[in-house]
Amino acid sequence: MPSSTEPLAISAISPRDMVASGLCIGCGACVSQSAGRGHMRLDRYGQLKPAGDARWLRTRSAALAQTCPFSPAAANEDALAAERFAGTGRDDRLGHFAGAYVGHVSEPGFRDEGSSGGLTTWVAAQLLRRGLVDAVAHVAPGQGGDGPYFAYRISRSEAQLRAGAKSRYHPIELSGVIDEIRRVPGRYAIVGIPCFIKAVHLLRRQERVLAERIVHTLGLFCGHMKSARFVESFAWQLGTRIEEVVALDYRLKNPDRPANWYTAHLALKDGTTRSRDWWHLADGDWGAGFFMNSACNSCDDVMAETADIAFGDAWVEPYSSDGRGTNVVVVRSPLIHAMIETAIAEGRLALTPVDADFVAGTQAAGLRQRREGLAWRLTWPRRGIRPIKRVAPSRALGLRRKLIYLIRHQISAWSHRMFWLARATRQPQLYIGWARSALAIYQGFAYSRGRIGVLIERLGRPLGLHGRDG
Numbered sequence: 001m002p003s004s005t006e007p008l009a010i011s012a013i014s015p016r017d018m019v020a021s022g023l024c025i026g027c028g029a030c031v032s033q034s035a036g037r038g039h040m041r042l043d044r045y046g047q048l049k050p051a052g053d054a055r056w057l058r059t060r061s062a063a064l065a066q067t068c069p070f071s072p073a074a075a076n077e078d079a080l081a082a083e084r085f086a087g088t089g090r091d092d093r094l095g096h097f098a099g100a101y102v103g104h105v106s107e108p109g110f111r112d113e114g115s116s117g118g119l120t121t122w123v124a125a126q127l128l129r130r131g132l133v134d135a136v137a138h139v140a141p142g143q144g145g146d147g148p149y150f151a152y153r154i155s156r157s158e159a160q161l162r163a164g165a166k167s168r169y170h171p172i173e174l175s176g177v178i179d180e181i182r183r184v185p186g187r188y189a190i191v192g193i194p195c196f197i198k199a200v201h202l203l204r205r206q207e208r209v210l211a212e213r214i215v216h217t218l219g220l221f222c223g224h225m226k227s228a229r230f231v232e233s234f235a236w237q238l239g240t241r242i243e244e245v246v247a248l249d250y251r252l253k254n255p256d257r258p259a260n261w262y263t264a265h266l267a268l269k270d271g272t273t274r275s276r277d278w279w280h281l282a283d284g285d286w287g288a289g290f291f292m293n294s295a296c297n298s299c300d301d302v303m304a305e306t307a308d309i310a311f312g313d314a315w316v317e318p319y320s321s322d323g324r325g326t327n328v329v330v331v332r333s334p335l336i337h338a339m340i341e342t343a344i345a346e347g348r349l350a351l352t353p354v355d356a357d358f359v360a361g362t363q364a365a366g367l368r369q370r371r372e373g374l375a376w377r378l379t380w381p382r383r384g385i386r387p388i389k390r391v392a393p394s395r396a397l398g399l400r401r402k403l404i405y406l407i408r409h410q411i412s413a414w415s416h417r418m419f420w421l422a423r424a425t426r427q428p429q430l431y432i433g434w435a436r437s438a439l440a441i442y443q444g445f446a447y448s449r450g451r452i453g454v455l456i457e458r459l460g461r462p463l464g465l466h467g468r469d470g
């Protein structure tokens with residue numbers, strides 16, 4: 001096998017190449033193929049990265065080039081989806097789809113327990129109930145103590161599955177559950193964000209046992225992946241330390257408040273709790289990109305285009321004001337489509353069919369970042385492996401839009417470094433002060449908010465600074 005001291009051939013890559021190129025999302029697909037030589041570990045920025053045997057980390061292989069979701073040599077989302085959903089319609093923003101809906105679960109419990117309308121857990125439960133799968137791999141709270149707050153686990157009962165409902169904006173990885181699926185025969189469903197589901201399909205293409213056993217994939221729409229420092233920062237801003245936090249809920253549900261007013265909720269060792277709305281936290285504006293994984297800068301899949309079905313939040317009125325939570329759903333598998341249609345007819349799901357424009361409208365900011373924003377980022381010089389995307393490089397963008405994408409990019413990169421520095425020097429204010437200034441700049445450009453916003457509106461016309469919105 002060639003080593004990483006030789007010139008880079010894209011047909012063969014190493015885990016280290018992907019990390020050094022800022023393209024490792026931390027999914028663990030490489031570790032799942034390492035035969036025990038690698039493991040996933042949090043790096044100094046609180047992001048999961050491959051670690052372990054040094055030779056394995058730098059060994060370039062064609063297998064990794066074909067299974068790492070950000071590898072330029074791997075099959076892209078269009079190719080994977082075309083293999084799986086031939087015969088369904090296609091939209092450039094949604095990918096293939098047999099149907100799309102907005103709504104929630106009516107069957108008691110699911111909506112209250114879920115982050116949004118509870119449909120992800122309901123569909124997974126339905127697959128279990130109908131004997132279409134024996135188990136579901138999804139992300140659940142960790143065991144506490146020194147372990148991670150959240151981890152992938154395999155649930156074999158509905159009760160176990162339901163205990164893992166809710167969105168976790170936290171680093172998690174697949175290697176353990178992939179190993180378990182190889183070890184334990186059965187039919188599995190996997191829940192994951194778009195790049196993780198892509199990784200699963202790339203692995204399925206390489207390994208017959210995984211292709212036979214992973215029979216359904218449930219995707220979550222995705223804005224970006226956060227680092228573990230996101231919740232550490234919440235802890236600081238809520239007057240505590242991460243060491244005191246025993247459990248956390250990124251989105252405490254409150255039916256009396258709008259769904260898009262996210263509330264972070266921390267349970268502490270001493271039995272008390274702390275909570276605050278994301279909007280009052282220095283890094284709680286999702287669009288500003290705090291703690292975003294650098295690989296997300298090279299993503300072009302918002303709606304988990306390779307998954308049998310994908311779920312998001314209906315971020316448009318009147319749904320975003322409904323604190324009980326509302327899903328948008330893109331269905332691709334005919335079997336799951338039929339299951340959903342039956343449940344609607346039986347009154348177990350309250351779903352209304354919608355068109356592609358409606359779904360795309362709920363993810364407008366995410367699509368801008370992964371279409372026009374990505375097109376521009378692809379023109380930037382970069383070191384290491386260059387990603388190959390379905391979006392063509394383009395500089396055709398107004399000045400203000402460019403500045404918004406640039407500020408977001410800088411906030412993402414510098415939030416990792418500034419938090420590292422504040423942590424190393426035990427001075428939370430170093431990070432929090434920086435984050436508040438960075439947020440003011442971002443919100444000035446994106447929403448014309450604050451003094452910076454007033455200035456930009458004044459200068460807007462002469463400098464061509466039009467085109468706001470995150």
Ligand SMILES: Cc1cc2nc3c(=O)[nH]c(=O)nc-3n(C[C@H](O)[C@H](O)[C@H](O)COP(=O)(O)OP(=O)(O)OC[C@H]3O[C@@H](n4cnc5c(N)ncnc54)[C@H](O)[C@@H]3O)c2cc1C
Pocket residue numbers: 110113114115116117118119120121122124138139140164165166167168169170172191192193220221222223224225226311312313314325327363366
């Ligand atoms: C990192 C991330 C970014 C997201 N970005 C967007 C976005 O930009 N726009 C949007 O509309 N929606 C986004 N979502 C999806 C959204 O937060 C909800 O998860 C989705 O609407 C499903 O809600 P639900 O009520 O149907 O799910 P629930 O019934 O609450 O079930 C959620 C299921 O997902 C599993 N799960 C939770 N976190 C993860 C994870 N990190 N990886 C894999 N599985 C997980 C749980 O174990 C559970 O099985 C994102 C989710 C994540 C994890």
